[in-house]
Amino acid sequence: MKVSVQSLKNGLNFYEFDPEIAELDFEERNFMVKRVQVKSKVDRSEHNIVVTSEATASIESVCESCLKNYTDQFEDTYTILYTTEKEALEDDEMVRFLSTGTNHIDLTEGLRESILLALPMRFKCTEDCKGLCARCGANLNAEPCECKDAQADPRWEGLRKLLKEEVGDN
Numbered sequence: 001m002k003v004s005v006q007s008l009k010n011g012l013n014f015y016e017f018d019p020e021i022a023e024l025d026f027e028e029r030n031f032m033v034k035r036v037q038v039k040s041k042v043d044r045s046e047h048n049i050v051v052t053s054e055a056t057a058s059i060e061s062v063c064e065s066c067l068k069n070y071t072d073q074f075e076d077t078y079t080i081l082y083t084t085e086k087e088a089l090e091d092d093e094m095v096r097f098l099s100t101g102t103n104h105i106d107l108t109e110g111l112r113e114s115i116l117l118a119l120p121m122r123f124k125c126t127e128d129c130k131g132l133c134a135r136c137g138a139n140l141n142a143e144p145c146e147c148k149d150a151q152a153d154p155r156w157e158g159l160r161k162l163l164k165e166e167v168g169d170n
């Protein structure tokens, strides 16, 4: 969402909006971002405009362990500083130059990075997802499958040893 610099009053200005997800450009990834909502606080002073935004979103993905679709909530805060003071710029990604020619600032600036940084390293439906049985494909979160019982059955121990030795010989 773009706001005109001129319309900002000194001190705090508040905004709430639902950004267009297409503008965030998350296409062709292994997750889908839905229902993004942003609350921005824009603090204007003589040389600076500080935009602090709280974003929430739903992220739909597929669990890497059990292959189930699941939805997770995302919440993060990002801050962008617009400043007329060139010295403040350096190479901080969160600092933008505010020139006399800057008519608008975009409150979604920084949102995309914020979501990307908050994504998990691995998509998992729950911390302790048990995944699928490698043998029969059953979802072990729902119930233990027969294979597990068979493996634990001591009567199969001898057979498994034999199989192992056979493989070892080859």
Ligand SMILES: [Zn+2]
Residues within 6 Å of the ligand: 063, 064, 065, 066, 067, 068, 124, 125, 126, 129, 130, 131
């Ligand atoms: Zn899972």
Ligand SMILES: [Zn+2]
Residues within 6 Å of the ligand: 133, 134, 135, 136, 137, 138, 145, 146, 147, 148
């Ligand atoms: Zn199984």
